[in-house]
Amino acid sequence: MENTQYIEAFLDALFLEQGLSENTIAAYRSDLEKFEHFITEQGDAKQILEVTSQDIEQYLAYRVDKGLKSKSNARAISALKRFYLYWVREKQIEQTPLATIAQPKTTQSLPKTLSEQEVEDLLSAPDCDDPLGLRDKAMLELLYATGLRVSELVGLRMEQINLRQAVVLVRGKGGKERLVPMGEEALHWIEQFLKKGRSLLVKHATDFVFPSKRGIGMTRQTFWHRIKHYAILANVKSPLSPHTLRHAFATHLLNHGADLRVVQMMLGHSDLSTTQIYTHVASERLKSLHQQHHPRA
Incomplete structure (x- = not known):
């Protein structure tokens, strides 16, 4: 399958098995498509199920260099973890490349409210x-x-x-x-x-x-x-x-x-x-x- 087909198959499974909202599915799609774009822009243009933990680390370093906040990076890692665990379950890969990747610490911002x-x-x-x-x-x-x-x-x-x-x-x-x-x-x-x-x-x-x-x-x-x-x-x-x-x-x-x-x-x-x-x-x-x-x- 093509990279986009793996992403869409995963998103379909999220929707059918867990009934996630359209907004949540759209957020997962956005995070995964950004990662897919990153790996296809690299010299060897790996297939999305062939990436290694080093590829993930390079992607996170790239996001940090762009000034993206830790909360955004944590969400991106969460999406990738869920994506690869799904394909482990489907026996398309043996292990997730995020097994050694730690979740970045985030500071919990207080919600803005009104008097x-x-x-x-x-x-x-x-x-x-x-x-x-x-x-x-x-x-x-x-x-x-x-x-x-x-x-x-x-x-x-x-x-x-x-x-x-x-x-x-x-x-x-x-x-x-x-x-x-x-x-x-x-x-x-x-x-x-x-x-x-x-x-x-x-x-x-x-x-x-x-x-x-x-x-x-x-x-x-x-x-x-x-x-x-x-x-x-x-x-x-x-x-x-x-x-x-x-x-x-x-x-x-x-x-x-x-x-x-x-x-x-x-x-x-x-x-x-x-x-x-x-x-x-x-x-x-x-x-x-x-x-x-x-x-x-």
Whole structure:
């Protein structure tokens, strides 16, 4: 097989066996294609299953020389390890060339979040007299109330919203499902949008809860641009990312005494250590408040 065929066969196996999301598959493809491009550019142009640990080390040195961060390099190594272990399992190679390659140490960066007042300002920015504004208001309220990933939010279907019980059935990474309560405020604005706004946006039969202005499903990128638009209107100066409200959801819950494992369940984290980073954000906030207001700080 050609190098690209080995990569595609591996990605197909990831999708079929583990149900990974399109975004995760795309990240694996990107990392593997960059490595494939590197080895084909070398003098001997090895086939991808013929590389050695020395080839891997040269590739990592090349990435370091380019100034790529340790987190990016760690992800690249993880993708390569998984790729070669798959072909060991398929008996195409005897051992992985990464057996002696150590994972680079990474520093865990704290997620960027917003203060509670900044969230209030952001959520108040949409014009609810306009169908698109009403849709965006409902989406922002739901995002902050539930901590959904943006991809989970824009992909929501009508069958996943239970207005009577005020819960959302979320289909997350790897096809895992979780039930998340939406709260009274988010429930109110979703009901308002479904009654007054959604029918004005839907031009074709669709079961997406939040259609785009073209009447079809919305992309993550489109909603991200909407968030940035409202941040400008609300004069929110803090750094934003597509997951800013998800981070705010988790941090503010912990600030108000929520149990870490409950937050883990609502976020859909399979590992508690992933959620624990928000305890650091919360503790940094407490330190900041202490320094500002304690007479002996």
